[in-house]
Amino acid sequence: MSSDVIDAFARRIDLAKLSAGQFIRLLETLHMLGSAGAGVEMGAMSTETLVDVVGRATKEQLRAVAGHPELRRLFLEEIFRRMSDHFLPEKAKYSCVVVNWRFSGGDGDGGFDRFQTVIEDGTCVSGADLGREPDTTITVAADDFYRIATGNAAVATMFVTGKVKVKGEYAPAVRLAGFFDLPSPR
Numbered sequence: 524m525s526s527d528v529i530d531a532f533a534r535r536i537d538l539a540k541l542s543a544g545q546f547i548r549l550l551e552t553l554h555m556l557g558s559a560g561a562g563v564e565m566g567a568m569s570t571e572t573l574v575d576v577v578g579r580a581t582k583e584q585l586r587a588v589a590g591h592p593e594l595r596r597l598f599l600e601e602i603f604r605r606m607s608d609h610f611l612p613e614k615a616k617y618s619c620v621v622v623n624w625r626f627s628g629g630d631g632d633g634g635f636d637r638f639q640t641v642i643e644d645g646t647c648v649s650g651a652d653l654g655r656e657p658d659t660t661i662t663v664a665a666d667d668f669y670r671i672a673t674g675n676a677a678v679a680t681m682f683v684t685g686k687v688k689v690k691g692e693y694a695p696a697v698r699l700a701g702f703f704d705l706p707s708p709r
Contacts, residue, residue, distance in 0.1 A: 529564070529565070530572040534572060536549070541584070543581070544587070546584040546588075547584075547587050547588065550588065551591075551593075553565050554594065565601070566601060566604070570608070574675070574705065574707075582666070585666040589628060589664065590628070592630060595629070596636070598669055599638065602668075602672045603640070606640060607646075611703060612645035612647075616644075616645040618642055618643070618702070619643040619644075620640075620658055620659070621642075621658050622639065622641075622657060622659050622699060623639050624660075624668075626638075626668060627665075635662070637651065637652065638650065639651075639652060640699075641653055641655055647702070657691060658691055659689060659690070659695045659696045660691055661687060661689055661696055662687070662689075662690070663686060663687045663688070667687070674706070674707055
């Protein structure tokens with residue numbers, strides 16, 4: 524299914540009418556169709572539509588995604604996959620930053636899912652484990668991260684309320700958002 528078709532489908536769904544369970548079943552079905560090679564790929568959804576879907580989803584729906592191991596991982600991987608697409612190399616050409624991400628409630632070491640973002644020499648690479656020593660470690664719940672990464676929540680507010688925790692250098696965590704150009708939520 525082309526990006527235009529999956530985007531049109533996603534935008535037409537009235538998420539307010541779906542319970543968290545129904546939202547999960549919808550995402551499971553789309554993921555299953557993609558895994559079966561039926562031509563419906565959630566990864567084909569444009570970033571603008573992903574931002575819109577996360578913005579329209581309720582907190583309960585996003586918590587349900589974060590509580591579903593397969594969908595949780597899919598959403599995290601999709602966000603990190605798109606980071607380099609929205610990276611602004613001119614903003615980071617003199618920066619060298621390694622950020623570890625820890626998402627509580629995961630199935631990894633210590634109950635955290637872990638990812639890493641490396642920005643150096645005007646490039647951005649993100650993945651599950653890049654084996655680099657971090658300058659900063661950011662800990663946040665996966666559902667809050669979905670909202671932050673799509674511009675649907677202010678990281679400063681999340682930090683002040685204790686939903687985002689930073690260990691190590693604070694400056695890279697503060698500067699990080701300025702290295703990316705993400706679509707604005709509607």
